Amino acid sequence: MSNVEIGSKPVAKSSSTTNLRTAGLFLLNYSHVITFLVLVIAASIASPHFLNSTNILNVVRGASMVGVVAIGMTVVILCRGIDLSAGSLVGVAAVTAAALAGSGSPIAWGVALVITTALGVVNGVLITKLKLQPFIATLAMMIFARGCIYLYSDGGDVYAQGADAAFRWLGSGYIWVVPVPVVLFVALWAALAYVMKHTRWGRHVYAVGANEDAARVYGIGVDRIKIQVYALSGLLAGIAGLILVSRVSVAEPNAGNLFELDAIAATLIGGTSFDGGVGAVTGTILGVLILAIITNLLNLLGVSPFVQMLAMGVIIVVAVVISDMRNRQR
Numbered sequence: 001m002s003n004v005e006i007g008s009k010p011v012a013k014s015s016s017t018t019n020l021r022t023a024g025l026f027l028l029n030y031s032h033v034i035t036f037l038v039l040v041i042a043a044s045i046a047s048p049h050f051l052n053s054t055n056i057l058n059v060v061r062g063a064s065m066v067g068v069v070a071i072g073m074t075v076v077i078l079c080r081g082i083d084l085s086a087g088s089l090v091g092v093a094a095v096t097a098a099a100l101a102g103s104g105s106p107i108a109w110g111v112a113l114v115i116t117t118a119l120g121v122v123n124g125v126l127i128t129k130l131k132l133q134p135f136i137a138t139l140a141m142m143i144f145a146r147g148c149i150y151l152y153s154d155g156g157d158v159y160a161q162g163a164d165a166a167f168r169w170l171g172s173g174y175i176w177v178v179p180v181p182v183v184l185f186v187a188l189w190a191a192l193a194y195v196m197k198h199t200r201w202g203r204h205v206y207a208v209g210a211n212e213d214a215a216r217v218y219g220i221g222v223d224r225i226k227i228q229v230y231a232l233s234g235l236l237a238g239i240a241g242l243i244l245v246s247r248v249s250v251a252e253p254n255a256g257n258l259f260e261l262d263a264i265a266a267t268l269i270g271g272t273s274f275d276g277g278v279g280a281v282t283g284t285i286l287g288v289l290i291l292a293i294i295t296n297l298l299n300l301l302g303v304s305p306f307v308q309m310l311a312m313g314v315i316i317v318v319a320v321v322i323s324d325m326r327n328r329q330r
Helices: 004-031 031-046 054-078 086-099 103-128 132-154 164-173 180-198 202-210 212-217 222-248 259-267 283-302 305-329
Strands: none
Touching: 004 212, 031 164, 031 212, 031 283, 054 086, 054 180, 054 259, 054 283, 086 259, 103 180, 103 222, 132 283, 164 180, 164 222, 164 283, 180 202, 180 212, 180 222, 180 283, 202 212, 202 222, 202 259, 202 305, 212 222, 259 305
């Protein structure tokens, strides 16, 4: 009888350990969802102005620009890369569109997007053909693109002179009661979420990020996928730049500065792994909203912008740690 009792103890212990492991894995996998819900509740308690409809619209409108960059960054990181040039490409698009605003919105927007997409292709070529590390290649592009902005603008603002109504509508207009930037962000997110989940190209991106050598063995054009991923990141950064300049009809030389860090933070908070091949653009939306809520709450509470920068650094570190823990549990 005692043998049965003794033999049953490890079973109970094993069951308890399994339950704890399952609970821990659940918390890690849904840490972004839990964080989002906790933040909404905390912000509602901390500030009576948080749930005001005007404030909510301002939050999501402001988040839309970083959000557009972040969904592009998500695809890059899924492919085991990084794009430090995204913020500078936002600035390039903003300055280009402002400079060409008098020629009409289609021309201004088209030229801006062609330039940022082309610069994204250059990133991909530097990484695939010259074998530069993504960090080095995109860091060089970040400096180069920002230098081009300052060279053209001579360090001053570029005004969108002669901008038409459509130009301004992109950043400040509404579709029913929803700001146009939010509609555009959601539409781009939905399209990319579908592409990543239901198309061959999306599966190839995951395959390259998970194991590049195995992807080559299976006949996937790894270099082609990487170039396309960086081109997509450049295109989406350009769209964010168009939204930014159309809101105020002026492009500052530092437009888009640090957007890439916000995008990386949102991507990691949303569950995408720096190791590639794990994650989804769906989680990135929550990551974007978490950062936007934190920033908005700190503003409502009158917290210094310098303290907000410190908070952002801590958030990035925590996101990386959680991402690493999540990957080790899988």
